[in-house]
Amino acid sequence: MVNFLKNISNVWKFFWVICGIYLGVSIFHPVFIQESFEQFIFLLHQISLSFVFVIIFMYTFNVLISDKLIKKYLHGNVGWKQYLLVALVGVLSTGPIYLWFAYLSRMKEQGLNEGLISLFLYNRAIKLPFIPLMIEYFSVKITVVIVVLVFLFSFLNALLIRCFFKKPLS
Amino acid sequence: MNALKKTWKSLKMTIPILLGILLLISLLQTGVDMDKLATVFQGNLLFDAFIGASLGSVFAGNSVTSYILGGEFFDAGISIMAVSAFIVAWVTVGVVQLPAEILLLGRKFALLRNFISFLSAIMIGICTYFILLIW
Numbered sequence: 040m041v042n043f044l045k046n047i048s049n050v051w052k053f054f055w056v057i058c059g060i061y062l063g064v065s066i067f068h069p070v071f072i073q074e075s076f077e078q079f080i081f082l083l084h085q086i087s088l089s090f091v092f093v094i095i096f097m098y099t100f101n102v103l104i105s106d107k108l109i110k111k112y113l114h115g116n117v118g119w120k121q122y123l124l125v126a127l128v129g130v131l132s133t134g135p136i137y138l139w140f141a142y143l144s145r146m147k148e149q150g151l152n153e154g155l156i157s158l159f160l161y162n163r164a165i166k167l168p169f170i171p172l173m174i175e176y177f178s179v180k181i182t183v184v185i186v187v188l189v190f191l192f193s194f195l196n197a198l199l200i201r202c203f204f205k206k207p208l209s
Numbered sequence: 210m211n212a213l214k215k216t217w218k219s220l221k222m223t224i225p226i227l228l229g230i231l232l233l234i235s236l237l238q239t240g241v242d243m244d245k246l247a248t249v250f251q252g253n254l255l256f257d258a259f260i261g262a263s264l265g266s267v268f269a270g271n272s273v274t275s276y277i278l279g280g281e282f283f284d285a286g287i288s289i290m291a292v293s294a295f296i297v298a299w300v301t302v303g304v305v306q307l308p309a310e311i312l313l314l315g316r317k318f319a320l321l322r323n324f325i326s327f328l329s330a331i332m333i334g335i336c337t338y339f340i341l342l343i344w
Contacts, residue, residue, distance in 0.1 A: 049312050054225035057232045064236075071239060078235035085271070090227070097219055101212035135269075137230045137306045141222035144313040145215065156314065157322050161329075164300035166272050176280035177292075184340050185293050188333045189301075196325050203321055 050141075089134030096132070097142055117155065125155045126193060129162030136163055154201030161193035226309045233305050234269045241268075246278065247285045254290050254338070261291035262330040265298025266323070269306065275299035289341060294334030301326040 065072040132139065143156050165186055166173075173182045246264060250257045261282075265275065279296045283289065302323050303310065310319035 048222075048225075050222050050225045050309075053308055053312060054229040057229040060236070061232060075232075075235045075239040078239050079231055082231050082235060082270075086227075086231075093223075094216065094220065098212060098216045101215045135230075136300075136303060137226055137309050138223060140226060140306075140309055140313040141219045144222065145219050147314065153318050156318070157325075160322065161301055161326065164272075164297060166300070169272055169276065172273060173276050176276045177283065180344065181289065181293070181337070181341065184337050184344075185297065185333065188336055188340075189297060192329045192333055196322070196329055199325055200318070200322060204318070 086135055086138075090138060093134050093138045093142075117152070122155070122158060122194065122197065125158050126162045126190070129159040129193070130165045130167065130190075132159070132163055133168075136160060139163075152201060153204040154197040157200040158193050158197035161196050162190065164189050164193075222313065226313065230269075230306055230309055237268065237305060238270065247282050247287060250282070250287050250291055254288055255335075257288055257291035258294040258331050258334040261287075261293075261295035261334060262298040262302070262327055265295040265300075265330060266302035266327055267304050268299060269303055272296075272300050288338065290334040290338040292334075293337040294330045297333045298327060298330035301330060 061072055061075070139160070143151070143159065147153075147156060170182060170186070173185075177185075249264070250260055268275075275296045279292045282295065283292050304323070307319060307323060310323070314322075
């Protein structure tokens, strides 16, 4: 049993723990769990298109950009051009944030620094397709202010994260 | 072929994370009455910005939902400082996704990124308020 548990990867352990929570709660609140499960199916359906897009993006990126290229241009101390590029890729990326964790984890293994990962994740807050909707709810002025501030703060966050993870010179 | 292998490797890690987080978000969305959220704001600018960022950090889902809720808060008289902190935290901080982020990107990175993003959401709320005052 212990060996079996050791062989399960952490990501699957995470999934089975959540299933355990559902199972446990269903004993006392079956209707609540049924409603939650219906919501789960709805959300799954809602993100399916984004998920397909993310898979296509991952594959295209893997075909076009080799690990060597990533190591060469995005490894260690990078310049403002690389930061700007990653920020723009973050703005253009679609789908929920968690769809990107595994991909970024692999990029991290290849040497992508934590500041750039943070920059990418933060810029995902700028949702270009939803800007008209934001304007409808808030106004052009408020939307412009928030979007510009998010973009500026993404760099500030990236620099802070970079400082925390920077290895001291030996 | 190498690209296909790499994509498959990433997908194998993404699928359990994706299913687990969607199950967690579904629990949260079923358990919380979104219509009653506006009542937690107190009318104090800074405290409301903190509340807004906290609510935005805990809830997850499509950003459109945050605009709709934020729009309702705004119409109900909640300050733009709190509303902007709420909608920014919604998309930048993820308490529900935190276990997945820790698993895949590391504990230190995930905790630090979320904490800094939480503070940034409050700062953006404050900046939005003052910029709109003078604009």
